[in-house]
Amino acid sequence: MKKLFKFTLCSLMGLSLVACGSGDTEARDTLIVGTPEISGDFMEGFGNSSYDLYVKNLLTGYETYNFDQKEEDFLLDETAMAGVETLTNEDGSKTYTFTVNEDLTWSDGETIDANDYAFSMLWQAGKAWVTAGAASEEGDGLIGYDAYHEGTANAFAAVQLIDDYNFSLTIDAAELPYFYEMNYVSVKPLPQHIFSPESKVLSTPEGAYIDAADLAGDMAVVADGEGAFRFAPTVSCGPYEFVSFKNQIVTLEINEEYAGDPDGDLPTIPTVIVKYIDQSTDVDQLIAGDVDIINGVVEGDKIEKAKKEIEAGNLAESNYARSGYGYVAMANEHGATAIKEVRHAIAYILDNDEIINSVLGGYGTSVAADYGVSQWMYQENADAIEELNYYSYSIANANASLDKTDYLYEADGVTLWDAEKATADNEYYRYNSAKEVLEIKHFGTDDNTVTDTVENQFNANSGLVGIDFSITRGDFDALLSAYYYRYDDAVEDRYHTFNLAVGFTPVYDPYYSYHSDYFGTWQNSTQTSDPTLDALIMDLRSTSSTDRDAYAAKWLTFQQAWNDYLPMIPIYSNSYFDFYNSSLEGVDTSPLFDWSKMICKIKWAE
Amino acid sequence: MIKYCIKRVLSIIPVLFVISVLLFGISKAMPGDPVVHMIQGVKAEQYDQQYAYWEERLGLDKSLPEQYVAWISNLAQGELGFSTSYNKQVVSVIKDPLVNTIALNVFVLFFSLSISIYAGIQCAVKKGTFVDRFWQVFSLTGRSVPAFFVSMCLIYLFAIKLGWFPIGGMPMQLDGFNLLEWLRYLVLPVTTLTLISLAGTIQYVRNSMLESINQDYIRTARSKGLTEKVVIYSHAFRNALIPVITIVISSIGTLFTGSMITESVFGWEGLGTVLIKALNSRDAMLIIVMNFFYAFIYILTNFIADLLYAVVDPRIKLD
Incomplete structure (x- = not known):
C-alpha cells in the first residue's frame, strides 16, 4: 500500500512536471482567438450566435456588395465582380445585372460562376429552405419574393441566370427608393456542386428556379444530421477552410484558392483557431499567451489590467465606440409607460453618468436617442445631437413631467400628491383620478451589473417621484419572453421596463423597430405606434441610396422626434476594447469590422 | 445470486419509470420557451413559420402525455432526442x-x-x-x-x-x-x-x-x-x-x-x-x-x- 501511495504521489509530481514543460510550442503560423461562446453552427441561416459569425465570416466571401469600412457605404466587391449594370424598369423596379469574375474558385478547385450566385438566391429564398429549419431573409425586397417564398410560385421572378458569368436580380418597385437598396442585391455564392450536384438552375421569362429531383432532400442533407454541411462545411469561398470543431475549438486553415477580400488582400496566417475561453479570465489568458486576440472587452477593471500590459509592450489594443447602446426599454402599449411624460420621468430618475462610471469604469458615453456614436450619421450630426435632451438626472424634472399626467393624486384619487411628503421608502405613491397607482414593474437579468445599478437607482429615486417600483429578475430566456413576447395573450405577468442593449448593423432601418406596421410583433419590441415617427421613418428609408446628405438630415429629424417620444431610455454607449498580442499587425478593428472581417489585413510581425 | 440479480434488475424498471416521469415533468414545468430561444432574431414575417416548424419538429405541439410517450419510446430505441440549444441531436x-x-x-x-x-x-x-x-x-x-x-x-x-x-x-x-x-x-x-x-x-x-x-x-x-x-x-x-x-x-x-x-x-x-x-x-x-x-x-x-x-x-x- 505504501508503494502504491508513493507511486501515486510520484505520478502526480511527474504529471505536473511533464505538463509544465510542454507549453509555448505554438509557432507563429497560427492565430488563436478567444471567444466566450461557440455553438457550432457555421452556415448562414442557422443559429443566432454572434460568435459563430466569426467562423462564418472566415468561410464565406465574394459577396456582390460589401459594406466598406473606410467609405462606410455598400460597395461592389471588385475581387468577385467584374462589373454591375443597373436598369430602372418601366414598372419602377430596378434590375442589377452582375458579371462574375472568371477566376474565382471554391476551396476544392471547382469554379465559382453566376450559377452559384443564382443558385444561392433561389436556395435560400425558397420555402423548402425554411422547411429544412433555416431562417433567411435572402431575396426579401425582390420582385416575386412572397410568391416564391410561400411556395405559390415555382420560379423566383427577380432572378435571371443570363449565362455562365452573368446573372440579374430585380428589386421590387414597392421597395424603392430605399437608401440601402444594395442590401437587397447583396448575395454570396453557395456551392451547388456540393449542395445539389444533380440540379440545374433554369431561367424562364417568369423567373429562375432550381430543377432538382429532390430539392427538399438535398436541403435536409445540408441542414440536418451528423456531419451536415452546416456543422462541418466541406468547401469555402472565404479566406479560410474549415478543418474541425471539437471541444469548443474551431480549427481553420488558409484557403489557397481564395482570390482576396474586396481590397484584393490575401490572408497570411496559415492556421486560425477560434477557441472558447471563460470571459472572466480572458485578459489573463491573453497575457499568459494562451490566446492572441480577445475582442469586445468592456469591463473597466479588465481594461485597466490590459493597459498595464500594453505599457509594458506585451499587448496592443484597438478601441472604438460601440455601434449601439445599452438602454432601459419601456412598454409603450400598456400601463403607465404608455404615457410619454411618464417615460420622460423615468428617464430623469436614472443617472446615466453614474451607471457609466460604476458599471463601465468610465469607458462609455451618454446617448440621447437611437444611435451609436460610431455611426457616420452621428458623426455628421454630432453638434445637433448634443442639443437633444439627455434627460440628465433630476427629481424636480421628473416630478414636473409627472405633473403633466393624470397621476396627480394620493390614494383617494382626490387629494393632490405632494412632492414634499415623498421619501425614498415611505410608500407615498401617485395615483390617477381612477385611483390607479403609478406602478412600474421592471424585469432584468440575473448576474448583471447594469440590472444591479438600475435597480439601486430605481429604489433610491422612484419613491421621491411617487412611483411604486418593483423588480423581477430572471435569466435571459425569461427576459426574452417577458420583453419581446409580452403582447402574447398567454403572457400573464406584464412588465413596464427592461434593461437590455442593442447593436446596429450597417443597415440602419428603424422601420422594423419603431413603425406601427410592426406593432404586435417582437421586432417592434417597445410596441411603438406613433404617426409622427411612422412618417419620419418612411421618409428616411425612402431616401435615394446615393443621397447621403439628405439621409443624414432626415436621420437627425427622426432622432429629434425619437428623443421626444422616448420609446426607450438610452443609458450608455460602451467603449469596446480589442486586445491582442503586440506582435500582430493590422488589427484595425472597428464596431462593424471585427478581426474576422479583416483577417486578410492581420499578420504576424516579421 | 442469479435470482437476486433478476429481482434487482426488475425493481430498477419502475424506479427508472418514476424518475423519467419526474424529470420530464420538472423540465416541462420550467419557465421559458425553448423554441423562442432557438429562433430569437428571426424576422417577424418568418417568425410564425419558423416557430410552427420547430414546434412541430420537436413535438411541442402535442399534449404533455403524448410528448412523454413519444420521448420514452424513442429513448427505448436509442434515440435521445434533439437539443434546442445546440441545434443537433443530443x-x-x-x-x-x-x-x-x-x-x-x-x-x-x-x-x-x-x-x-x-x-x-x-x-x-x-x-x-x-x-x-x-x-x-x-x-x-x-x-x-x-x-x-x-x-x-x-x-x-x-x-x-x-x-x-x-x-x-x-x-x-x-x-x-x-x-x-x-x-x-x-x-x-x-x-x-x-x-x-x-x-x-x-x-x-x-x-x-x-x-x-x-x-x-x-x-x-x-x-x-x-x-x-x-x-x-x-x-x-x-x-x-x-x-x-x-x-x-x-x-x-x-x-x-x-x-x-x-x-x-x-x-x-x-x-x-x-x-x-x-x-x-x-x-x-x-x-x-x-x-x-x-x-x-x-x-x-x-x-x-x-x-x-x-x-x-x-x-x-x-x-
Missing part, C-alpha cells in the same frame, strides 16, 4: 463531452482513491499523531472550502503567477492527439477535484479502519505474532472494506458525471459544462437525458455495490 452533443469528463475523472478517481485509502489507514493506525491531525485538518478544510475557491486559488498561483499551466480551456490538437498537451490542461482541474474529494473519503476510511482496528480479532491477530503490516492490511482493512466499497463504487459512477463548477471554471468541455448550458437555455431534452443518465448510473453503481458486499463479506447473503 447524442452528438454529449458524445465528446462524455469522453472529456471520463478523461478528467479517471485521473481524479485514481489519485483520490489511492491517496485517501492510504492516508485514511495511516490516520487510523497512527491515531492522535501529527499525521492523523494533519489529515484531519486537511479533511475539515477540504470539506469547508468550495470547489470554485480552490480552482481560483490554483489558477491564480499556478497559471497566472507562475505560468506553469494554462488558465483554462481545452487542449488544441493541431498535429493530432498530443498527450502532453492534454496533461497540461488536465493538471489544475484534476488537482482541484482530487483535493475536494480527498477530504471526505479520508475521513470515511479512517473511521472505518478505527472501528475495525478496535475489534477483538485484531487483538487476537497481534497476539498470534503476526506482523503489523499483515494485521492492518490483511485483517483490519479487509473488514473495513464494506463502507469503503460504497465510496469506491459511487466514485466510479462519478466517472461519467461532470463537475459543473470545476469544469466551468476551467472551461473544460465536459458533461458539467454542457448541463449548465442546457439549463441556461431551457434545453429540456438535453436536461432530461443527462439527468436520466446520471440517475441510471447511480442506480447501477448501487446495484454493483450490493453485489460486491457479498464478495468481500461472506456473512452477507444475497437472497
Whole structure:
C-alpha cells in the first residue's frame, strides 16, 4: 500500500512536471482567438450566435456588395465582380445585372460562376429552405419574393441566370427608393456542386428556379444530421477552410484558392483557431499567451489590467465606440409607460453618468436617442445631437413631467400628491383620478451589473417621484419572453421596463423597430405606434441610396422626434476594447469590422 | 445470486419509470420557451413559420402525455432526442463531452482513491499523531472550502503567477492527439477535484479502519505474532472494506458525471459544462437525458455495490 501511495504521489509530481514543460510550442503560423461562446453552427441561416459569425465570416466571401469600412457605404466587391449594370424598369423596379469574375474558385478547385450566385438566391429564398429549419431573409425586397417564398410560385421572378458569368436580380418597385437598396442585391455564392450536384438552375421569362429531383432532400442533407454541411462545411469561398470543431475549438486553415477580400488582400496566417475561453479570465489568458486576440472587452477593471500590459509592450489594443447602446426599454402599449411624460420621468430618475462610471469604469458615453456614436450619421450630426435632451438626472424634472399626467393624486384619487411628503421608502405613491397607482414593474437579468445599478437607482429615486417600483429578475430566456413576447395573450405577468442593449448593423432601418406596421410583433419590441415617427421613418428609408446628405438630415429629424417620444431610455454607449498580442499587425478593428472581417489585413510581425 | 440479480434488475424498471416521469415533468414545468430561444432574431414575417416548424419538429405541439410517450419510446430505441440549444441531436452533443469528463475523472478517481485509502489507514493506525491531525485538518478544510475557491486559488498561483499551466480551456490538437498537451490542461482541474474529494473519503476510511482496528480479532491477530503490516492490511482493512466499497463504487459512477463548477471554471468541455448550458437555455431534452443518465448510473453503481458486499463479506447473503 505504501508503494502504491508513493507511486501515486510520484505520478502526480511527474504529471505536473511533464505538463509544465510542454507549453509555448505554438509557432507563429497560427492565430488563436478567444471567444466566450461557440455553438457550432457555421452556415448562414442557422443559429443566432454572434460568435459563430466569426467562423462564418472566415468561410464565406465574394459577396456582390460589401459594406466598406473606410467609405462606410455598400460597395461592389471588385475581387468577385467584374462589373454591375443597373436598369430602372418601366414598372419602377430596378434590375442589377452582375458579371462574375472568371477566376474565382471554391476551396476544392471547382469554379465559382453566376450559377452559384443564382443558385444561392433561389436556395435560400425558397420555402423548402425554411422547411429544412433555416431562417433567411435572402431575396426579401425582390420582385416575386412572397410568391416564391410561400411556395405559390415555382420560379423566383427577380432572378435571371443570363449565362455562365452573368446573372440579374430585380428589386421590387414597392421597395424603392430605399437608401440601402444594395442590401437587397447583396448575395454570396453557395456551392451547388456540393449542395445539389444533380440540379440545374433554369431561367424562364417568369423567373429562375432550381430543377432538382429532390430539392427538399438535398436541403435536409445540408441542414440536418451528423456531419451536415452546416456543422462541418466541406468547401469555402472565404479566406479560410474549415478543418474541425471539437471541444469548443474551431480549427481553420488558409484557403489557397481564395482570390482576396474586396481590397484584393490575401490572408497570411496559415492556421486560425477560434477557441472558447471563460470571459472572466480572458485578459489573463491573453497575457499568459494562451490566446492572441480577445475582442469586445468592456469591463473597466479588465481594461485597466490590459493597459498595464500594453505599457509594458506585451499587448496592443484597438478601441472604438460601440455601434449601439445599452438602454432601459419601456412598454409603450400598456400601463403607465404608455404615457410619454411618464417615460420622460423615468428617464430623469436614472443617472446615466453614474451607471457609466460604476458599471463601465468610465469607458462609455451618454446617448440621447437611437444611435451609436460610431455611426457616420452621428458623426455628421454630432453638434445637433448634443442639443437633444439627455434627460440628465433630476427629481424636480421628473416630478414636473409627472405633473403633466393624470397621476396627480394620493390614494383617494382626490387629494393632490405632494412632492414634499415623498421619501425614498415611505410608500407615498401617485395615483390617477381612477385611483390607479403609478406602478412600474421592471424585469432584468440575473448576474448583471447594469440590472444591479438600475435597480439601486430605481429604489433610491422612484419613491421621491411617487412611483411604486418593483423588480423581477430572471435569466435571459425569461427576459426574452417577458420583453419581446409580452403582447402574447398567454403572457400573464406584464412588465413596464427592461434593461437590455442593442447593436446596429450597417443597415440602419428603424422601420422594423419603431413603425406601427410592426406593432404586435417582437421586432417592434417597445410596441411603438406613433404617426409622427411612422412618417419620419418612411421618409428616411425612402431616401435615394446615393443621397447621403439628405439621409443624414432626415436621420437627425427622426432622432429629434425619437428623443421626444422616448420609446426607450438610452443609458450608455460602451467603449469596446480589442486586445491582442503586440506582435500582430493590422488589427484595425472597428464596431462593424471585427478581426474576422479583416483577417486578410492581420499578420504576424516579421 | 442469479435470482437476486433478476429481482434487482426488475425493481430498477419502475424506479427508472418514476424518475423519467419526474424529470420530464420538472423540465416541462420550467419557465421559458425553448423554441423562442432557438429562433430569437428571426424576422417577424418568418417568425410564425419558423416557430410552427420547430414546434412541430420537436413535438411541442402535442399534449404533455403524448410528448412523454413519444420521448420514452424513442429513448427505448436509442434515440435521445434533439437539443434546442445546440441545434443537433443530443447524442452528438454529449458524445465528446462524455469522453472529456471520463478523461478528467479517471485521473481524479485514481489519485483520490489511492491517496485517501492510504492516508485514511495511516490516520487510523497512527491515531492522535501529527499525521492523523494533519489529515484531519486537511479533511475539515477540504470539506469547508468550495470547489470554485480552490480552482481560483490554483489558477491564480499556478497559471497566472507562475505560468506553469494554462488558465483554462481545452487542449488544441493541431498535429493530432498530443498527450502532453492534454496533461497540461488536465493538471489544475484534476488537482482541484482530487483535493475536494480527498477530504471526505479520508475521513470515511479512517473511521472505518478505527472501528475495525478496535475489534477483538485484531487483538487476537497481534497476539498470534503476526506482523503489523499483515494485521492492518490483511485483517483490519479487509473488514473495513464494506463502507469503503460504497465510496469506491459511487466514485466510479462519478466517472461519467461532470463537475459543473470545476469544469466551468476551467472551461473544460465536459458533461458539467454542457448541463449548465442546457439549463441556461431551457434545453429540456438535453436536461432530461443527462439527468436520466446520471440517475441510471447511480442506480447501477448501487446495484454493483450490493453485489460486491457479498464478495468481500461472506456473512452477507444475497437472497
